[in-house]
Amino acid sequence: MFFAKNSISGVPGSGFISVFLIFILFLSGCATQKVQYVTQQANPGMYQRVDHILTRSRAVIDPYPIYRFQFAVVKDDAPNAWVSSQKGILVVTTGLLSMCDDNELSLILLHENAHIKYDHAAKNQLLSDVTSAAFTIGGLFLPGVGYGDLLVNPFVTSGYSRSQELVADRDVVNQCYLMGLNPDHYVVALEKLKQYAASKGEGSDATGFFDTHPNLQYRIDTINRMTGRSKLP
Numbered sequence: 001m002f003f004a005k006n007s008i009s010g011v012p013g014s015g016f017i018s019v020f021l022i023f024i025l026f027l028s029g030c031a032t033q034k035v036q037y038v039t040q041q042a043n044p045g046m047y048q049r050v051d052h053i054l055t056r057s058r059a060v061i062d063p064y065p066i067y068r069f070q071f072a073v074v075k076d077d078a079p080n081a082w083v084s085s086q087k088g089i090l091v092v093t094t095g096l097l098s099m100c101d102d103n104e105l106s107l108i109l110l111h112e113n114a115h116i117k118y119d120h121a122a123k124n125q126l127l128s129d130v131t132s133a134a135f136t137i138g139g140l141f142l143p144g145v146g147y148g149d150l151l152v153n154p155f156v157t158s159g160y161s162r163s164q165e166l167v168a169d170r171d172v173v174n175q176c177y178l179m180g181l182n183p184d185h186y187v188v189a190l191e192k193l194k195q196y197a198a199s200k201g202e203g204s205d206a207t208g209f210f211d212t213h214p215n216l217q218y219r220i221d222t223i224n225r226m227t228g229r230s231k232l233p
Helices: 013-032 044-058 094-099 102-117 120-141 145-179 183-199 216-226
Strands: 070-074 081-084 089-093
Touching: 044 070, 044 094, 044 102, 070 094, 081 102, 089 094, 089 102, 094 102, 094 183, 102 120, 102 145, 102 183, 120 145, 145 183, 145 216, 183 216
Parallel strands: 070 089
Antiparallel strands: 081 089
16 A cells, blocks of 8 residues: 555553554444445546556566556545555555646556565565464463464554555665656655645654554655655764
8 A cells, every 4th residue: 555544653551452442443444434436437537547657667667567457446535556466456546646647656656566576465464474373372371472462463564564665665766767757756746645644634744653654754754865865864
């Protein structure tokens, strides 16, 4: 996923149960939400635009596995894009298509391409499975230890997921020149996402222990350091 809301900026030990219950309720609410797809027949222009960008990028980016994915447009004002490697589907929202120009969208899709290229979803799942297995085995010797997986697993996998986002961002910086673009286009896209989040009261320059994405300002600062545009410590 390209963009995610920051969730928890800090979790006191005594408050974990409350946080966990809120998280479960949030997931339950998401499960009941109906996804509205924009069909290709209803808006062929949207699909042609994404297809054109994927085709143009494939000509210069190697490997570009995202090109093999089917893609769909979801009716959602929130700007976002994500891939399901298991299903081979790329999803973009109408909010993202309306917010970004073709150059910015090209680099957002390049970010998603990196997740596929480095098999990030499978690696994160493997880490989760190994962590759960370790606590399960530990629970055989020390009763109650297995419950620690409820806290440690999301902490570990979220931290790993944040590192994967930075890897994907780095991939954008390293390869954007192949498309005749530069990192400024990507920073502009991230700035737009940050402004959108702020307009919804969701903006934060802090990254929580259980956030799956680093906060947007940190990502922007990291890119600026990588490209020599900033000398932040």
